[in-house]
Amino acid sequence: MKYVPLVLAGLFRRKTRTVLTLLSVLVAFLLLGLLQAVKVAFDSGADSADAKRLLTTARYSIIEPLPIAHLRQIERVRGVVGVAYADWFGARYQNESNAFPVFAVEPARYLDMYPEFTIAAEQRAAFARTRTGAVAGQRLVDRFGWKIGQKLPIMSEIHPKTDGDMNWEFDLVGILDADDPAVRGNTDVVLINVAYFDEARLTGKGKTGWFIERIADSGRARAISADIDARFANSPDETKTQPEKEFAVGFAKQIGDMGLLVTRILTAVFFTILILTGNTMAQSIRERVPELAVLKTLGFSDGQVTALVLAEAGLLLALGGGLGMTIAVLFLPFLNAATGGRFPPLFVGLDTWLLAGTVAGALALAIGLPPALRARRLRIVDALAGR
Amino acid sequence: MSALVEIRGVTKTYRRGGEKVEVLHGVDLDIPRGDFVALMGPSGSGKTTLLNLIGGLDTPTSGSIAVDGRRIDQLGSGELSRWRAENVGFVFQSYNLLPVLSAQKNVELPLLLTHLSAAERRRHATLALRLVGLEDRARHKPKELSGGQEQRVAIARALVSDPTLLVCDEPTGDLDRATADAILTLLQMLNRDHGKTLVMVTHDPKAAEYARRRLHLDKGTLAPQEDA
Numbered sequence: 001m002k003y004v005p006l007v008l009a010g011l012f013r014r015k016t017r018t019v020l021t022l023l024s025v026l027v028a029f030l031l032l033g034l035l036q037a038v039k040v041a042f043d044s045g046a047d048s049a050d051a052k053r054l055l056t057t058a059r060y061s062i063i064e065p066l067p068i069a070h071l072r073q074i075e076r077v078r079g080v081v082g083v084a085y086a087d088w089f090g091a092r093y094q095n096e097s098n099a100f101p102v103f104a105v106e107p108a109r110y111l112d113m114y115p116e117f118t119i120a121a122e123q124r125a126a127f128a129r130t131r132t133g134a135v136a137g138q139r140l141v142d143r144f145g146w147k148i149g150q151k152l153p154i155m156s157e158i159h160p161k162t163d164g165d166m167n168w169e170f171d172l173v174g175i176l177d178a179d180d181p182a183v184r185g186n187t188d189v190v191l192i193n194v195a196y197f198d199e200a201r202l203t204g205k206g207k208t209g210w211f212i213e214r215i216a217d218s219g220r221a222r223a224i225s226a227d228i229d230a231r232f233a234n235s236p237d238e239t240k241t242q243p244e245k246e247f248a249v250g251f252a253k254q255i256g257d258m259g260l261l262v263t264r265i266l267t268a269v270f271f272t273i274l275i276l277t278g279n280t281m282a283q284s285i286r287e288r289v290p291e292l293a294v295l296k297t298l299g300f301s302d303g304q305v306t307a308l309v310l311a312e313a314g315l316l317l318a319l320g321g322g323l324g325m326t327i328a329v330l331f332l333p334f335l336n337a338a339t340g341g342r343f344p345p346l347f348v349g350l351d352t353w354l355l356a357g358t359v360a361g362a363l364a365l366a367i368g369l370p371p372a373l374r375a376r377r378l379r380i381v382d383a384l385a386g387r
Numbered sequence: 388m389s390a391l392v393e394i395r396g397v398t399k400t401y402r403r404g405g406e407k408v409e410v411l412h413g414v415d416l417d418i419p420r421g422d423f424v425a426l427m428g429p430s431g432s433g434k435t436t437l438l439n440l441i442g443g444l445d446t447p448t449s450g451s452i453a454v455d456g457r458r459i460d461q462l463g464s465g466e467l468s469r470w471r472a473e474n475v476g477f478v479f480q481s482y483n484l485l486p487v488l489s490a491q492k493n494v495e496l497p498l499l500l501t502h503l504s505a506a507e508r509r510r511h512a513t514l515a516l517r518l519v520g521l522e523d524r525a526r527h528k529p530k531e532l533s534g535g536q537e538q539r540v541a542i543a544r545a546l547v548s549d550p551t552l553l554v555c556d557e558p559t560g561d562l563d564r565a566t567a568d569a570i571l572t573l574l575q576m577l578n579r580d581h582g583k584t585l586v587m588v589t590h591d592p593k594a595a596e597y598a599r600r601r602l603h604l605d606k607g608t609l610a611p612q613e614d615a
Contacts (some may be wrong), residue, residue, distance in 0.1 A: 001578060002499055002505065002508075003499065005488075005492065006488075006496075006499070009485070009487040009488055009492075011489070012487070013486075038420020097434075112448075166456070176584050204418070289482065291483075291485050291486075294483045294485065295496070296468065297442075297471065297477050297483075298471070298472065298496055298497045298500070299468050299469060299470075299471045299473070299497060299500050300468065300500065301464070301465050301468040301469070302464060302465070302468070303465070380439075380444045380445070381439050381444055381445050384444075384483075
């Protein structure tokens with residue numbers, strides 16, 4: 001600690017230059033915090049996927065419905081311990097821009113399949129017994145100011161009721177949430193009871209969009225997937241079964257490879273920072289060669305002088321990186337509010353902090369080591385003589 | 388007086404542009420404890436090289452240097468650093484203060500290498516500044532001080548860890564006569580009243596008059612000694 005004032009004095013020897021460098025580091029880490037949050041949000045489906053869950057859709061297109069009757073056959077496949085199903089409702093609420101996923105499900109089966117979702121026991125029971133019941137994700141409830149017990153008027157773009165009307169009405173009986181912030185984005189849905197939906201819809205009765213299977217052994221996921229698909233081979237309703245994560249990754253990649261994009265942007269940003277701060281550090285140490293020689297004259301060892309220079313680089317990255325990440329953390333709630341829940345929740349998780357720490361450490365070493373080694377090699381008599 | 392510094396057969400050779408240049412040729416010298424020696428000689432005579440060897444800033448090519456009975460020519464880089472921190476105070480012609488630190492913090496620098504607490508470091512630095520008459524300038528940065536004041540701060544820094552030996556390289560080279568005399572009087576006082584052993588390189592005969600002994604180096608060889 002006693003060397004901190006010396007390190008700070010060296011770092012802020014030229015205040016303007018250091019502040020500008022600090023700002024560039026800050027912006028780079030702010031970008032890292034924000035872009036990683038976006039990447040995590042995009043990957044959340046895949047990351048929170050359960051290795052013991054499979055997804056079965058129609059073989060040739062995800063929008064083709066499958067008979068609900070497949071359920072009994074899938075349940076008989078060895079290794080399958082639970083099956084649920086869901087159908088796409090195609091919802092609009094109040095106006096065209098308020099779109100969110102609405103799935104028609106069998107309540108108990110579906111909620112058993114996703115234990116990572118949290119819902120109060122009495123709300124879960126109410127959802128199971130109320131034919132017109134619906135449960136909604138906490139963020140949707142917050143966004144639209146819904147209250148339990150109210151009517152939920154939702155328009156379907158796909159399913160007319162038997163009277164041809166596209167406007168449906170459900171009773172909000174529960175609220176879905178998740179303890180893990182990475183999973184919370186997956187609760188941005190409304191689940192409706194399929195019992196009422198299937199009876200009241202004009203078309204597609206007895207059909208559903210996809211099945212979700214829980215398996216006992218994730219190591220047998222491929223074999224079980226093949227067994228399920230084999231049961232419906234050469235039938236009018238052939239299936240394609242795959243692990244949930246594989247499905248989520250494929251689905252996300254339809255939008256774009258966000259991970260690759262973020263990695264490329266951040267690589268470019270940090271390469272620029274490496275050059276910029278590396279040059280600044282080298283210049284700063286060049287200017288201070290006589291001062292470093294004085295420190296050595298006074299008895300500072302080669303190792304201590306090396307450590308002082310490295311500490312300057314470390315402090316620069318720690319200050320800039322810490323501030324940048326902190327601003328990202330403070331800014332994300334505003335961004336979440338601004339998107340009005342249309343996007344999965346953005347947050348800076350432990351993984352992102354660890355990544356930032358690793359990047360900062362690596363950068364500090366990369367920019368600090370060359371001048372630190374130069375300082376270490378410094379011969380006092382030459383440096384004092386200006387050679 | 389017992390010999391604090393014992394130099395025997397010291398040579399120093401530099402390599403300049405692929406050519407070996409011997410700057411010191413078999414120098415023998417004893418500097419008794421409590422002595423004040425002025426090393427004089429023309430440019431290139433090797434006086435700064437000899438001073439650097441005595442202060443442990445450089446190592447001889449051959450020969451031996453013992454300070455207070457310890458062979459410093461045999462110390463490794465780390466040991467030599469520690470030895471300098473504990474035994475030698477340095478005063479340079481261009482003061483060599485750290486411009487970003489206050490006078491107080493500059494004086495405290497050598498104490499960072501000790502186990503003293505922050506409060507003790509501050510107290511020692513204040514005492515050293517008081518000794519050189521600059522206690523009231525403790526918070527000033529070097530650029531806010533005159534040349535003479537800067538050199539006083541440098542002397543306080545050299546003194547603060549209570550070294551056995553003070554090594555001064557042209558300490559008045561950048562100062563006017565009156566200021567130089569004040570600095571030399573201060574050095575003389577440190578030698579006379581505080582028993583510090585001083586070795587001072589100077590080309591100024593008037594400065595050398597403040598020393599107890601004057602030694603002349605010429606082309607790397609010591610001329611016969613004369614007493615003040």
